[in-house]
Structures are given as structure tokens and as C-alpha cells.
Amino acid sequence: MANIITRRSILGAGAAIAAGGQAVAQSRVQSASGVSAPTLPIESGATLRMLRPVRFVAPDEEVFRANCARFTQQTGVQVRVDFVGWEDINQQTAVTANTGAGPDVIIGFGDAPHIYADKLVELTDIAEYIGRKYGGWMAVGEKYGKRHGTNNWIGLPFGGTAGPLVWRKSAVNAAGYQTPPNDMPGFLEMCKKLRQAGKPAGFALGNAVGDGNGFANWLMWSHGASITDDAGAVSVNSPQTLASLNYLKELYPTFVDGGTISWGDISNNQAYAANSVFVTSNGVSLYFALKNDPATRAIAEDTEHSVMPLGVADSWPSAPLTLNAMLFKHSRFPNASKALLAFLMEQPQYEPWLDANLGYWAHPVNAYKDAAVWTSDPKITLFRDSMNNKFWNGYKGPITVASGQANAEYVLVQMYAAVASGQSTPEAAMREAERRARRIFRR
Amino acid sequence: MSDVTAERWVRRSQDQNWVTRLLDWKPFLVVMCLLPAVGILTIFLTYPLGLGIWLAFTDTTIGRSGVWVGLENFEYMMEDPIFWNAVFFSVFYTGIATIAKFGLGLWLALLLNNHLPFKSFLRAIILLPWIVPTVLTAIAFWWIYNPQFSIISWVFIELGLRTTNIDFINTAWPARWSLIGANVWRGIPFVAISLLAGLQTISPSLYEAALLDGSTGWQRFRYITFPMLLPILAIVMTFSIIFTFTDFQLVYAITRGGPVNSTQLLATLAFQRGISGGQLGEGAAIAVAMLPFLIFATLFSYFALARRKWQQGESND
Numbered sequence: 193m194a195n196i197i198t199r200r201s202i203l204g205a206g207a208a209i210a211a212g213g214q215a216v217a218q219s220r221v222q223s224a225s226g227v228s229a230p231t232l233p234i235e236s237g238a239t240l241r242m243l244r245p246v247r248f249v250a251p252d253e254e255v256f257r258a259n260c261a262r263f264t265q266q267t268g269v270q271v272r273v274d275f276v277g278w279e280d281i282n283q284q285t286a287v288t289a290n291t292g293a294g295p296d297v298i299i300g301f302g303d304a305p306h307i308y309a310d311k312l313v314e315l316t317d318i319a320e321y322i323g324r325k326y327g328g329w330m331a332v333g334e335k336y337g338k339r340h341g342t343n344n345w346i347g348l349p350f351g352g353t354a355g356p357l358v359w360r361k362s363a364v365n366a367a368g369y370q371t372p373p374n375d376m377p378g379f380l381e382m383c384k385k386l387r388q389a390g391k392p393a394g395f396a397l398g399n400a401v402g403d404g405n406g407f408a409n410w411l412m413w414s415h416g417a418s419i420t421d422d423a424g425a426v427s428v429n430s431p432q433t434l435a436s437l438n439y440l441k442e443l444y445p446t447f448v449d450g451g452t453i454s455w456g457d458i459s460n461n462q463a464y465a466a467n468s469v470f471v472t473s474n475g476v477s478l479y480f481a482l483k484n485d486p487a488t489r490a491i492a493e494d495t496e497h498s499v500m501p502l503g504v505a506d507s508w509p510s511a512p513l514t515l516n517a518m519l520f521k522h523s524r525f526p527n528a529s530k531a532l533l534a535f536l537m538e539q540p541q542y543e544p545w546l547d548a549n550l551g552y553w554a555h556p557v558n559a560y561k562d563a564a565v566w567t568s569d570p571k572i573t574l575f576r577d578s579m580n581n582k583f584w585n586g587y588k589g590p591i592t593v594a595s596g597q598a599n600a601e602y603v604l605v606q607m608y609a610a611v612a613s614g615q616s617t618p619e620a621a622m623r624e625a626e627r628r629a630r631r632i633f634r635r
Numbered sequence: 636m637s638d639v640t641a642e643r644w645v646r647r648s649q650d651q652n653w654v655t656r657l658l659d660w661k662p663f664l665v666v667m668c669l670l671p672a673v674g675i676l677t678i679f680l681t682y683p684l685g686l687g688i689w690l691a692f693t694d695t696t697i698g699r700s701g702v703w704v705g706l707e708n709f710e711y712m713m714e715d716p717i718f719w720n721a722v723f724f725s726v727f728y729t730g731i732a733t734i735a736k737f738g739l740g741l742w743l744a745l746l747l748n749n750h751l752p753f754k755s756f757l758r759a760i761i762l763l764p765w766i767v768p769t770v771l772t773a774i775a776f777w778w779i780y781n782p783q784f785s786i787i788s789w790v791f792i793e794l795g796l797r798t799t800n801i802d803f804i805n806t807a808w809p810a811r812w813s814l815i816g817a818n819v820w821r822g823i824p825f826v827a828i829s830l831l832a833g834l835q836t837i838s839p840s841l842y843e844a845a846l847l848d849g850s851t852g853w854q855r856f857r858y859i860t861f862p863m864l865l866p867i868l869a870i871v872m873t874f875s876i877i878f879t880f881t882d883f884q885l886v887y888a889i890t891r892g893g894p895v896n897s898t899q900l901l902a903t904l905a906f907q908r909g910i911s912g913g914q915l916g917e918g919a920a921i922a923v924a925m926l927p928f929l930i931f932a933t934l935f936s937y938f939a940l941a942r943r944k945w946q947q948g949e950s951n952d
Contacts, residue, residue, distance in 0.1 A: 282697070283697070285698075286697050286698040289698060290698065290699075290700070307698055308698065398891065398893050398894070399890075399891040399892060399893045448783060449783070449799050449800050450781075450782030450783045450785075450788070450799075450800035450802070450805065451782050451802070451805040451806075452782070453805050453806070453893065453894040453895070454780075454782055454804040454805050454810070454890060454893055454894055455782070456891065459781075459782075459783075462783075462784065463783050466783070466784070468783050468784075469783075593696060593698065593699075593913065596913070597912045597913055597914065600907075600911040600912045600913065601907060601908070601911065601912045606893075606895045606896060609893070609894055609895045610895045613805070613806055613807075613894055613895065615806075615807065615894075615895060615897075624716075628717075631711065632912075
């Protein structure tokens with residue numbers, strides 16, 4: 193093993209490659225003692241194939257591969273991991289599920305195990321074991337893991353990342369605030385002042401899968417509105433939704449000159465990096481992009497993260513993008529697969545991987561809150577709590593094909609954009625969103 | 636001797652085995668020779684088209700094979716304002732862009748048909764917008780129309796003519812016109828070069844005769860150039876309408892159908908529903924809804940513009 197590790201990979205992966213021996217001693221992560229792992233007799237001659245989304249940062253892949261190699265060392269089970277582009281993983285999961293052939297394990301995104309629940313092996317035993325040993329599952333981790341309304345685990349969340357408020361300290365302070373207000377009227381007031389000062393806010397209202405939906409969801413959830421109720425019936429037509437639409441009607445004119453209705457996922461990053469926008473919402477990638485480019489390092493130093501204003505929500509109103517592992521029934525080696533998934537979630541493997549990701553992914557079980565990464569840069573500490581959110585795409589209903597479709601077809605984003613642009617009245621926009629949601633959630 | 640030879644020859648001919656006789660049979664040979672082409676067309680053209688039409692009558696999604704639902708997808712489409720908006724914009728986009736492309740393209744072709752210095756060089760340059768891959772065009776226009784970083788806005792603000800950015804794609808109508816502008820820019824070279832080729836087939840003797848008769852420039856265009864150009868005009872227009880109506884890349888890359896679906900074309904809406912939204916059945920139904928428009932456009936070009944008898948080798952009435 194040692195002779196194929198290049199100097200570069202050692203530097204890149206940091207302590208992670210050496211983790212086998214050392215991390216245990218250095219780690220502050222506390223695991224419960226006396227929790228016994230489920231017995232999973234590994235099938236003889238087992239080999240595994242796994243798909244997962246491509247990395248954010250190079251050490252992610254290096255540590256992940258090293259962890260799988262260590263599993264091979266300990267169990268003799270060969271593991272092949274393929275890294276797939278983010279746009280392709282849903283299609284490849286669909287093909288795998290429909291044909292009953294292909295990888296044993298796929299780490300997909302949040303809703304995938306719920307869409308293919310019938311094709312999956314339940315992971316209750318290892319999920320409960322990991323939960324007991326590592327301080328319990330965090331709120332949205334449990335939601336994405338369990339089949340709706342049951343205690344049966346069909347997915348094993350590996351990590352997630354939520355979208356906070358990203359703001360320029362200098363601009364917010366100049367407007368007379370230490371930090372952005374956490375209440376809705378106060379936040380509106382701050383945005384008005386920022387616009388007057390020529391340092392406006394900007395949130396995507398275009399057909400942007402990540403940022404557009406993130407902003408629309410925040411508007412909904414901070415006003416207590418939701419697209420579906422607990423049972424999955426459409427509930428978008430409500431006084432709360434109307435209130436959020438009226439709120440946006442006042443908020444939108446404070447946005448950057450030129451508007452944000454045509455913004456894609458990349459637009460707010462560009463505008464923020466170009467000193468056009470001073471308050472926005474984005475994942476942690478924006479901060480790292482600014483920090484790693486000498487030309488924008490000053491902006492990174494002036495950048496702070498905080499939770500989006502809560503409004504009436506009792507937790508950060510952002511649905512984390514979640515990695516969710518699933519094991520297919522067609523796998524000939526279900527025990528080996530489960531053993532691998534549990535192995536990857538154990539502290540000697542998971543913590544170095546979490547650290548290697550620099551904060552791009554946050555843990556789904558409580559014990560890893562003490563991982564070194566969360567104190568490595570005070571500006572990313574906030575992301576530690578990503579999975580404690582009680583919100584997911586399609587909230588409050590079950591996670592289904594329909595909740596994914598509503599997201600992909602921008603039902604809520606377009607409802608808000610129609611009001612922001614003056615194209616519709618709040619009432620008309622809400623009725624149109626309800627019409628579309630009824631169609632999407634009809635089954 | 637010759638009788639005997641003849642007899643033998645006749646007998647041998649009757650002895651020919653069935654393979655030889657089959658291969659000598661013309662209808663069989665025709666079928667055999669056509670089979671590879673028909674096979675390729677069936678597999679790569681008829682089957683996907685048939686599958687697309689079949690999907691339009693099912694509720695197939697990505698991840699689940701569907702069941703026959705009859706006209707349900709079409710019934711929903713009929714009451715879906717987003718679909719009707721896409722129909723409107725597809726027709727509007729195609730109509731306006733085609734008129735603009737043909738007007739400007741014909742004008743450009745007439746200019747290039749004159750004797751100019753560096754004629755070949757100029758003609759090559761004209762083709763550039765057509766040669767650039769569409770996605771690159773789209774990204775370039777995405778920057779030109781960017782709500783914050785548009786170079787056009789920047790120039791206007793720097794010159795003191797405006798104080799705010801120009802709204803290119805942030806509201807419905809400016810976005811529609813901006814996309815048409817991008818499509819026209821990209822489409823002119825195709826029209827111009829094709830029509831230039833047509834212009835060069837017109838015999839100079841016709842113009843000489845007309846000049847001797849004392850014709851004006853407009854008369855020469857109206858009674859010689861235009862009628863002689865009509866056949867190629869019909870073909871080029873058919874192609875142009877089909878390309879424009881089925882355009883996808885420009886709209887998807889610049890506005891993604893926004894703001895609020897106001898620039899969805901049928902092609903982008905079909906993709907949005909079928910692939911992004913995962914409703915393959917509904918997406919296919921929207922794509923199938925494009926067929927009547929395309930067939931109509933094709934028939935219109937042929938019957939309205941290309942039905943002169945002399946085009947089929949007969950004399951004009």
C-alpha cells in the first residue's frame with residue numbers, strides 16, 4: 193500500500209491516510225461503549241461495486257478510497273468504487289433499480305432511497321447500531337433514512353450540507369447591524385438599508401435547482417407554510433404562503449439592480465465575488481472559492497455565515513443536500529455491503545473522511561460534532577449543524593418522486609418569481625402553484 | 636449442331652436451382668438491397684419516434700415503467716397554461732425569427748453577390764456565427780444579457796446614458812425579444828449563404844435582357860431575382876423553420892425557460908417535464924404536440940412557395 197501513495201496524496205489527504213493508527217488517539221469524537229455491531233457473516237467470495245457522486249475536493253476521493261481499501265484488507269472483500277457526475281447519478285440509480293443489475297450500493301442524493309424503496313434491502317440493523325454508538329441520528333438524517341411513517345431504514349445518510357446566509361461583515365456593520373437580524377421584519381429593514389447604501393442583497397429567483405429552491409423554501413418555512421401537509425396532501429394554498437408572498441413583494445425591490453429572476457445557480461456566486469451583492473444564500477463552496485483565489489481572498493475574510501432568519505421556524509429553515517446510501521435487493525452480497533457501509537460510518541474511517549471534506553459535508557450522527565474540521569475555520573463551524581434541521585425537500589409530507597419533481601419543476605420558485613416580477617398577484621401565483629402541485633402530488 | 640447446342644442451353648436454364656432463380660427475380664433483389672437501409676431507419680428513426688409517441692399515452696416516469704393512460708396527458712396539457720404559453724412562444728419565436736433571418740439574410744446575400752473587394756474572405760467571415768457551436772453562442776449571449784454584468788449595460792452606464800442595468804432577460808417580453816435576437820444572429824449566415832448560392836445560379840443574361848428593356852433595380856429584383864430564387868427559398872425556409880421551432884440550446888442555456896416559464900419553447904418544456912421532472916409520459920406528450928406544427932410548416936413551405944410548375948421541369952403558365 194505505502195509504495196503507491198505519492199507525496200502529493202499524503203499532503204492532500206493530510207492526516208487521513210495515516211488515520212488507521214493515529215486518529216484514534218487524537219480524536220475527540222466520543223462513541224458509546226458496549227454497543228455491539230450486528231453480526232453480518234460476510235458471504236464467501238464477495239466482491240462489491242459502489243457508485244457515489246464525485247468529490248468536492250480531492251482528499252474526499254483519496255480518503256474514501258483508502259477507507260474502502262482498508263475494508264478490503266480486513267475482510268478480503270474487493271470493493272470497486274465509481275465516482276459519478278452529480279447530474280448523472282439519478283439516472284444511473286434509476287437504471288440500476290429498474291434493471292436489477294449493476295452496483296450493489298449507491299450513495300445517491302436525499303430522496304433516491306424513497307423513490308426506489310421497493311428495490312432496496314432494509315438497513316435498520318446497521319443504522320440503529322451506528323445511531324446508538326455515535327450519539328444518535330440528527331433530525332433530517334433520520335428523516336432521509338427512514339421509510340415514511342415507519343421505523344424501517346431504507347437509506348443510510350452519509351452527510352449533508354445546508355445553505356446559510358452569506359454576508360459581508362463590513363456592509364452589514366456599516367448598515368448599523370452587528371449581525372443580520374433573525375426576525376423577518378428586521379431582515380427586510382436591513383435589506384432596505386443595504387440597498388440604500390449601494391451594497392444590496394440578492395437571492396436567486398430563477399430556474400436554479402439549488403439556490404432558487406433554497407430561497408423559495410426559506411420563504412415558505414420561515415412563514416410556517418409548506419407545499420404538502422404531514423400526510424402528503426397539497427397545502428400550498430394557505431394564509432402563511434400568502435404572507436410569505438407579500439413579504440417577498442417588499443423584499444424583492446431591495447435586491448441588486450438588474451434583478452434576480454433570471455439567476456441560475458452560479459449567478460449569486462459571480463455577483464458576490466464581483467462586489468455586486470453583499471448578502472446572499474449559498475452552500476459553503478462560495479466561501480472556499482473566494483478563499484482559495486488570491487484575487488478574492490479579501491472578500492472571504494470579510495465574509496460571515498449565519499443561519500437564515502428563522503421567522504416562525506424552530507430550526508434552520510434549509511433542506512440540506514444529503515448523501516444517502518442504499519443497498520439493492522439484487523446484490524448477491526447484502527451482508528458484505530452492510531458491513532462496508534457500517535465500516536465507513538465508524539469513527540476510524542468516517543472522521544478522517546469528514547475532516548478531509550473541509551466542511552463541504554456535515555455528519556448525520558451527533559458524535560462527529562467534535563471532529564477537528566469544525567474548529568479548523570471558525571467561519572465554517574455553522575455547517576456542523578446542517579443535519580439538525582427539521583426540513584427537507586417536500587416538507588412536511590413524505591419524501592417521494594413527487595417532492596423531487598416539484599423541486600425540479602420549480603413550482604415554488606416560479607410562484608415567488610411571478611409575484612416578484614409583478615406578473616401575478618400573490619393570490620393568483622398561489623393558486624397556480626396549487627394547481628401544479630395538485631398535478632404533481634396526485635399519486 | 637446449333638440445334639443441339641440450343642437444346643442443351645434451354646435444358647440447362649431449366650436446371651437452374653432456386654437460389655439462382657430467386658436472385659434473378661427483380662422484386663426480391665430490390666427488397667434485399669433496400670433491407671439494410673430500411674433496417675437502419677427502423678432501428679434509429681422509426682422505433683424512437685414510435686416509442687416517443689407510445690410514451691405520450693402512458694404515465695411512464697424515470698424509475699418506473701408506466702401504464703396506458705390514453706389521452707390523459709393531452710387532456711392535462713390542454714388545460715395547462717404553461718403548455719399554451721410554450722405553444723405561443725414557440726410559434727412567435729419561430730415566426731419573428733424566421734422573418735428577420737430571411738429579411739436580413741436575403742439582404743446580406745444580395746450585398747455579397749455584388750463584386751466586392753475580398754469577396755471570398757467576407758463570405759467566410761459571414762459564416763462565423765453559424766460555425767460557432769450553439770452552446771458557445773448561448774454562453775456568450777448569456778453574458779451579454781446578464782442582469783448584472785452585461786457589457787451593453789456597462790457601456791450605456793459608462794457613457795452616462797443610463798443609470799441602471801438594462802433588463803434583457805429579467806422580465807417576460809424583454810427576455811423573449813432577447814432570445815429572438817440571439818437566434819437571428821446565429822441563423823442569418825445559413826440563410827445568407829444558401830441564398831447566395833441560389834443567386835449565383837441565376838443566369839446573367841436575364842439581367843442583361845432586362846437592362847436592355849430599361850428595367851429598374853426593383854423590377855429586376857421583383858421579376859427576375861425573386862422568382863428564380865423561390866425554389867431554394869422554399870427549401871431553406873423549411874429547414875430554418877424546423878431548426879428554429881425545435882431550438883433548445885439557446886433558450887435552455889440563456890434563460891432556462893424563465894422568467895417564470897415565459898420563454899419555454901415546446902422543446903425546453905418537454906425536456907423540463909420529461910427529464911428534469913422525470914415525467915417521461917408528459918414530456919413525450921409535449922414533444923408529440925410539436926409534430927402537427929412541424930408538418931404544417933413543412934407543407935406550407937412546399938405548397939405555398941414551391942408549387943410552380945417549372946420547378947418540376949414544366950413551363951410556367
